[in-house]
Amino acid sequence: MPGQGHSISVGSRLIILSIVLLGAGLLVSYVHNQWKRRKLPPGPPGLPVLGNALQLGEFPWHKFTAWKEKYGPLIYLDGAGQPIVVINTLEVAVDLLDRKAGVTSDRPHIIVPDMMTGGLFTPFVGHNDIWRRMRKATQESLRTGTAQFNKAAQHKDGVQLALSMLTDPSHWYAHCRQAVASTIMQVTYGKSPPMWKYTENVAKFHEFVDGVTRAAMPGAHYVEIAPWLRYVPSQFAPWKRMAGAFFAKHSKSFRDIYEDTRTTLDTGDQSLSLVRDFIQDGAKYGLSQEEAYWLAAAAFAGGQAAYGVLAWWMMAMILFPETQRRAHEEIDRIIGRGRIPSIQDCENLPYMQAMVKESIRWRPIDPIGLPRRASEEVHYQGYVIPKGTTMIANVWAMHRDARSYGPDAHLFNPARFIDDETGKLKPGPAGTKEESHVTFGFGRRICPGRHVAVSMLVMQMTLVLWAMKIEGLRDGKGEHVPIDVDGCIDDGLVVRPIPFGVKLTPRFPEVLAMLEKEYIALGLNDE
Numbered sequence: 001m002p003g004q005g006h007s008i009s010v011g012s013r014l015i016i017l018s019i020v021l022l023g024a025g026l027l028v029s030y031v032h033n034q035w036k037r038r039k040l041p042p043g044p045p046g047l048p049v050l051g052n053a054l055q056l057g058e059f060p061w062h063k064f065t066a067w068k069e070k071y072g073p074l075i076y077l078d079g080a081g082q083p084i085v086v087i088n089t090l091e092v093a094v095d096l097l098d099r100k101a102g103v104t105s106d107r108p109h110i111i112v113p114d115m116m117t118g119g120l121f122t123p124f125v126g127h128n129d130i131w132r133r134m135r136k137a138t139q140e141s142l143r144t145g146t147a148q149f150n151k152a153a154q155h156k157d158g159v160q161l162a163l164s165m166l167t168d169p170s171h172w173y174a175h176c177r178q179a180v181a182s183t184i185m186q187v188t189y190g191k192s193p194p195m196w197k198y199t200e201n202v203a204k205f206h207e208f209v210d211g212v213t214r215a216a217m218p219g220a221h222y223v224e225i226a227p228w229l230r231y232v233p234s235q236f237a238p239w240k241r242m243a244g245a246f247f248a249k250h251s252k253s254f255r256d257i258y259e260d261t262r263t264t265l266d267t268g269d270q271s272l273s274l275v276r277d278f279i280q281d282g283a284k285y286g287l288s289q290e291e292a293y294w295l296a297a298a299a300f301a302g303g304q305a306a307y308g309v310l311a312w313w314m315m316a317m318i319l320f321p322e323t324q325r326r327a328h329e330e331i332d333r334i335i336g337r338g339r340i341p342s343i344q345d346c347e348n349l350p351y352m353q354a355m356v357k358e359s360i361r362w363r364p365i366d367p368i369g370l371p372r373r374a375s376e377e378v379h380y381q382g383y384v385i386p387k388g389t390t391m392i393a394n395v396w397a398m399h400r401d402a403r404s405y406g407p408d409a410h411l412f413n414p415a416r417f418i419d420d421e422t423g424k425l426k427p428g429p430a431g432t433k434e435e436s437h438v439t440f441g442f443g444r445r446i447c448p449g450r451h452v453a454v455s456m457l458v459m460q461m462t463l464v465l466w467a468m469k470i471e472g473l474r475d476g477k478g479e480h481v482p483i484d485v486d487g488c489i490d491d492g493l494v495v496r497p498i499p500f501g502v503k504l505t506p507r508f509p510e511v512l513a514m515l516e517k518e519y520i521a522l523g524l525n526d527e
């Protein structure tokens with residue numbers, strides 16, 4: 001038959017067709033990937049496999065800020081296979097994290113910390129129904145009576161802080177930490193527990209935060225790089241046993257503290273608190289009991305972060321004495337020296353309010369915020385941010401942007417938030433909402449405790465400055481003992497200053513007696 005020797009069987013044709021189709025498919029996918037790659041935001045070249053993972057250093061915000069100069073407001077990094085984008089300007093952060101919140105409000109899925117917290121620790125919870133319930137409950141509770149009521153705690157802890165600092169200045173750092181923890185304990189659980197129990201509880205929270213933060217560090221567990229390892233039975237996976245034991249231990253202690261409040265409520269003490277609301281209105285929010293006690297724990301752990309703000313502020317008082325002088329002047333003019341500042345005074349102290357904003361802006365305690373995850377592919381200004389990308393807001397760079405804060409953005413200057421003509425607070429840079437900075441985050445996940453934090457800090461700083469002058473130490477030759485302005489400690493919860501010594505002097509002879517009298521009147525000596 002003519003041409004028979006060259007004929008191709010139907011089976012062979014099918015094989016050839018399949019190969020051609022497969023080849024075409026691979027080609028299309030390759031071209032598509034190349035196209036997408038070209039559409040990724042710019043970023044520094046990395047190593048094969050490891051990408052940019054080894055380039056970030058201990059304090060990555062400095063590296064991100066240096067890269068901003070070269071690559072611009074949106075940077076793409078390869079974290080050993082994990083796509084990462086770093087957002088370096090306010091404009092881009094507002095566009096991506098506020099306006100596109102529907103697809104940028106998820107958190108990165110980190111296997112071990114998720115197991116250690118049972119998927120219940122609010123700041124780590126994904127953009128899912130558990131988070132929605134938790135968010136609604138915290139926002140509504142903090143918006144209503146709790147924040148108002150706890151102003152009494154803010155005043156009380158502020159008095160205690162001022163007194164402890166004057167009587168025991170060498171431990172000023174610990175006093176700041178304790179004052180914040182005490183107020184936040186009251187806001188969350190409605191009580192200041194006896195000192196021994198309080199110390200014990202705070203220590204448990206620290207152990208918890210420390211444990212999850214260490215587990216969330218890149219490279220802490222192989223399973224984050226090779227997720228299939230999660231299917232290895234626990235007998236062969238020590239990290240799984242550790243995560244399970246950690247969850248059980250902390251879940252129990254969070255439940256115990258929560259139940260303590262229930263007992264207090266049952267005995268008639270109706271102090272307002274987050275937990276009181278969760279117990280009484282948990283059904284309204286749809287919170288399970290377990291979700292409620294984990295949510296309370298998240299609020300307590302998150303709220304303690306504010307002590308880092310106080311520590312940076314103390315440094316600013318030493319380095320920028322002119323700002324301290326102006327604050328003293330405002331306090332003397334509005335409150336005087338004949339009485340102790342009250343919570344009602346705070347709204348009449350615009351410079352002190354500006355000082356709190358500036359302390360939170362100048363040295364943000366979370367310079368790269370809490371990371372987000374793109375839950376869908378995001379298209380932005382011609383770039384593609386792939387689904388699953390970790391999104392980091394470089395708050396540090398945003399706060400040092402001269403376009404937003406002027407050429408002195410690197411200096412501590414509360415007056416930048418004051419209107420020269422009216423002497424009142426003026427709006428901050430576009431996109432910073434009422435805060436004038438972005439240390440509290442963005443969009444749907446912005447910190448729900450920010451109002452509590454700000455009012456507590458205004459009260460504490462006002463009480464401390466009403467009572468004392470803050471200076472740095474001098475050596476035997478009268479020279480200033482240097483302070484490490486650029487160094488810091490990242491303790492997982494906050495980025496805080498390396499401890500330094502201070503000299504604290506009462507501003508007038510009656511200060512100590514007035515504080516002690518108030519201390520007794522507030523019943524602090526009974527605690």
Ligand code: HEM
Pocket residue numbers: 122123124135138184187298299300302303304305306309365366369370439440441442443444445446447448449450452453
């Ligand atoms: C100066 C003090 C504080 C700072 C700087 C701070 C900062 C933050 C930041 C950056 C976030 C993540 C926001 C985002 O993803 O965009 C956050 C979340 C959170 N904060 Fe705060 N916070 C402070 C005080 C507080 C206080 C006093 C409370 C409670 C009383 C609190 C409770 C929470 C909770 C529950 C979350 C998780 C919210 C969520 O994931 O939806 N924080 N905070």
